[in-house]
Amino acid sequence: MNRKLPFKTSDLKPSRRDFLRLSGASMAAMMMARYGVPPVFAQGMGDIPAELHPGSPNNPRGWTTALPPIPEGMPVDPPVTITGSRRGPWEFADGDDIENSNFTRLNAAVTGIIWKLAFSWTDNEEEVLQKYNLAIASNELPDFMETVPLQIYGELLDNDLVEDITEVWDAVADPVWLKEAWSFGGGAAWQHADVNGRKMSLPHTEQAAQNDKLLWIRQDWLDAVGMSIPTTIDELYQVAKAFVDADLGAGAEGSTIGIAAANNPVTWYSSLDPIFGAWGVMPGYWTPNEGGDLQYNSVLPEIKEVLALLRQWYAEGIFAQDYFTLRPPQTAFGQIGANTCGITMSPAFAALFGLPDSVTNDPSARWTWGDIPAGPTGIKKKAWSNPVVDSVFCFRKGFEHVDLVLKQIGWWAELLQNPENRYHGFEGTDYYWRDDDGEVDPMGANLDLASGYDGNKHIWGPPGTNGSALTEPRFETNWIKHRREVWANVPEDERDAYMEAFLGGDELSVLWDDANVFAVERWELDGIRNHFTTFPTRTMERAGASLADLEAETFVNIITGQASLDDFDSFASDWAAGGGDRITDEVNEWWHGQM
Amino acid sequence: MTLRQYLRRAWPLYAMIVPGIVFVLLFRYYPMYGIVIAFQDFSPAKGFLHSPWVGWENFEFLFSLPEFGRVFRNTLIIAVAKIVADQVGAIILALLLNEARLMLFRRTIQTMIYLPYFLSWIVLGGILLDILAPHGILNQAIASLGGERQLFLGSNNWFRGTVIVSGFWKNVGFSTIIYLAALTAINPVLHEASAIDGAGRFRRIWHITLPGIRPTMVLLAALSLGDVLEAGFEQILTLYSPAVYRTGDIIDTHVYRVGLVSAQHSLAGAVGLFKSFISFFLIALSYYLADRFAGYRIL
Known part of the structure; x- marks a missing residue:
């Protein structure tokens, strides 16, 4: 029976x-x-x-x-x-x-x-x-x-x-x-x-690798434009552009967007962290430099390169024009679920959260996943989700x-x-x-x-x-x-x-299983870890929020074109002068005390 | 009547006031003792009595925040614009509704403009996000009329306006009701007399209705002075994003973010005290103005 x-x-x-x-x-x-x-x-x-x-x-x-x-x-x-x-x-x-x-x-x-x-x-x-x-x-x-x-x-x-x-x-x-x-x-x-x-x-x-990103992409859209899963940042751009140009999304004419993004570039759903990772940096993270000191990634010159790229992508309609007003769950419901978007860099659990809405709203939607794309020098990194x-x-x-x-x-x-x-x-x-x-x-x-x-x-x-x-x-x-x-x-x-x-199980749950196993396999290999893992330092408590505001405001305005790309340089020096240098000293004092 | 006789007669009235006074003392005055944390480096484990005193340090920190000037200005601009829009809008709406003859129409409109008042900003925020999206209903309308799509929530040119207008939409129904109540107090005989004397609709509004509600107008305007630092925390928290910090960040949202980094109870206390201090003077001022221009007194 x-x-x-x-x-x-x-x-x-x-x-x-x-x-x-x-x-x-x-x-x-x-x-x-x-x-x-x-x-x-x-x-x-x-x-x-x-x-x-x-x-x-x-x-x-x-x-x-x-x-x-x-x-x-x-x-x-x-x-x-x-x-x-x-x-x-x-x-x-x-x-x-x-x-x-x-x-x-x-x-x-x-x-x-x-x-x-x-x-x-x-x-x-x-x-x-x-x-x-x-x-x-x-x-x-x-x-x-x-x-x-x-x-x-x-x-x-x-x-x-x-x-x-x-x-x-x-x-x-x-x-x-x-x-x-x-x-x-x-x-x-x-x-x-x-x-x-x-x-x-x-x-x-x-759970390990809980928020580690994978590249989720619409297979049926790839078929429609005759392309395959992108493996490099450049291919990612080509595919996203092709989706936008072909206007494959549901909703009003011209409302298709290339890649789902949320207000914070490094977040748990519809994140852009693999793009920063392709240049080996992660905004907001502290990583060891060649001299063994921790350095704050957001002020590094590589970030400026990534911002320049994202700025160009935004201008070409790869991201929603109002992406920066959306918080992560809204991207899951509003962009993925509403089928205006065919690419998201989200964790394995996207197969259970976001993508099912997409399939419910459009039964012909076929999602698949791939590894995160590699950068121009072959670097392939993402934000390591600390369990x-x-x-x-x-x-x-x-x-x-x-x-x-x-x-x-x-x-x-x-x-x-x-x-x-x-x-x-x-x-x-x-x-x-x-x-x-x-x-x-x-x-x-x-x-x-x-x-x-x-x-x-x-x-x-x-x-x-x-x-x-x-x-x-x-x-x-x-x-x-x-x-x-x-x-x-x-x-x-x-x-x-x-x-x-x-x-x-159904198609999405099988995808979830596969993606999950893969993400955990790559967990310790591809993750950029934030090495600063203790209580905020004294200056962070005092100036941290203002510096974070400055960073968020500068980044979003550069990407959306409300500020010039060179504002990044003044941000980097303002950050250092506004407490960043002192924070760096305090962080390294802790860091070297660890070892 | 001697005092003794007076008390014998009036004591039940005094007795009835007692619970109210106890309530106010217990829940309004006693907690004020917590204000001390604004001058401490407060730690819950040490309590009010044993937390170290830091003098004005929390205030100095607050005023030395690089964005303090900006958020203070944003707060004032948004709050004042909201007060003005709310008062003027409410008067106009009340006059219009008052002139409407069909009771059903009047009641329906009144209910409709009153409705958003009961929704929370979290709900309204979601609705606004949809309406104002680049492909939302408003931008579709603009585009179909040949206009340019606008980022109402994401652009520094629009954000304040969006906040003020959406705040107006939510709150105006409530203020309108007060004016409608004031309008009913005007003696209809005055209207009839002036109509007989040949006054048209606008003449009657100008010479009878508006002077009739003048005390209410002055009173509400004066009392709203106390809200001059209340730009709407929940609303802005729901609608803003880093891109519009320059025009939309207010004292409350800024302190909310600063406090998130670590539990800065004392800083939050200092902000509360600072705002109360300003409000206290404004309320005193508004009370004086209300007395002067509208004859409104408590004692």
Whole structure:
């Protein structure tokens, strides 16, 4: 019997709004939900009662989840109560809440830890600061503090309110899913968490290459103008110009644009960073020069060359005339989605965000992707997306059970991130079996993801945090590979519901997988890294915003022709005089102190 | 009547005022103590009492920002233009609506111009971005009439105008309602008498309607002086981009960006205090003007 599962792709992709919040762990959970894993029977269950177990082993078309071995000395007896802060929002089945859900019940059985909510927030920009500031001011810090923004973290450190976890970490942290996972990039994960050689917190990391750009392009438009995927900047220009001249876009006559662009040339969607990268520079980044000092890229002469090129492109209609008034999501909806544009330099997830709108609005749209184009001297570089988020997980000074929390985090990291474990959430919470009438039917063969499915965000600690907090940044790619290498070999009649549904997938999701694997392969090779990775320096705090304004204003006015190209030179000297020289000194003082 | 007798009779009235006074003291005056952070290098962990004092440093920094002159000028220009446009527009609209005879027509128009007032700038910003886009409805109209397409949001020639006009569009309905209310207070006998004496429509507006609402006009104009530094933070934040910093960046948006780099509570406090200080004098001035020209007094 080969019944098709009743969900549409649109149920599986996050809403636009969700997407801005979603990334890393929650995306990973979605991946798991989409692709499932081969049948391996429960192992390492120990004394965990069956009703607490994730997966749905009792369903004839269901699956089981393997639990990692229970950490040594756990569950602790008597149970320990720990308070923690959490980032919302969340949604639970009837009767459950953040302190009592499938996740916390399983966690209590495994670790003996009872979690109590100290406070929570949903708005991760302002509300989070208010809540933490209030906790600091009222001297009521929770034992475990989730995704603490850097400025709060600095405040906590200055006032000696954070527990030093160096020794405990060395003793109990999981060697694979914590220690090894956070060892990428020569210790890059620890850029905030490590303070003067002491571990003061845990890193907050996301999917590798999450925002690394690829060249997304309309294959049907390429066919229409008889060209192929551009591999150099010059070819990119030729193709974009051909698209504009042929006016292939939807909408008013003459409204086709060549390349999607947003207000900031280096951004997360419809970015121009690969064009700067083709000259080996990245605006806003600090990179080492030949002498070993860090230099601010935006004032380098190569930038002027790129600006001259972009200025010419703008004048020829390669970019939307009002591109600089648009913010990144607007380009996704307004240019890509509305099909006025056939080229965007966006991350792999463009296949899920932006491009689906394009295909919905014009079913004949066929997108494809290629590597970023190379510059005149053969350089091919892009902005390296740092998977380390500007926030950390830390512990209250004097908290006695850091070891327990670290063990818990290690256990969940393995459960959620090891493809062999076949974790996909809990039946009845994260997904339902439904019959054809939409009734929840535990024995039916039809699978329905609960609305707003966001997987494993309901347990305290990095891999369960809302807003993504993987420990293994290559996790998503590992999943794709696992699915392609392992599941594809499972005979069709032995596949469970998830595998059957998600092996293959529609055109865009296959493109997404391919692009994702490719982007991660090139992650460490093609990325230009911003080497300045600490708190803003004193002069940055004071003059940084004005200098950033000056830069943004100068660049956009040069590109759009409201200023002359030679304004770049006066910008460079104004930047240096307006605090840039002092900032450079401060940055290098930090940089050389690092080594 | 002795004081004792007076109090015996009036005490319930005083008792009723008490909750209001407590409210004002608690939520309006007590928080003013937080003004001290404008003179501190404030840190939430140290609190109001233990944060180090820095004197005027935050103000000196604010005024020494290279763009301070520019943003101050932009703020004044945009805010004053908005006040003038809003007042004049509201009077004209109110007069026109007042002359309309068909009640249904009048009510419909009134509701329509009042509607944008209830939308947030985030929503209106999205709508404006569409309308004003190079291939948006406005530019299509201009192009079809043979004109040149304009970047209303991206050009320094247009940005202020766009802000003022869109602000007018959003807010004018609200101000119009106040004038319409004032118009209803004019005794219809005056209109009838002058009509009998042969006064036409414009004569009646000039000699009866306008003098009739003069106190309201003076009062609203005087009171809006307090808003002279309120150019519309949300609106500009939604509409602007680096290309129009020169003409569109205002104190609030500038400080918003400066504060983003690091949590500069004290700087934000200093800006708030600076604006309140200016507003305080302007409000005092407007109160004097309102008393002088419109006979409006609180006591």
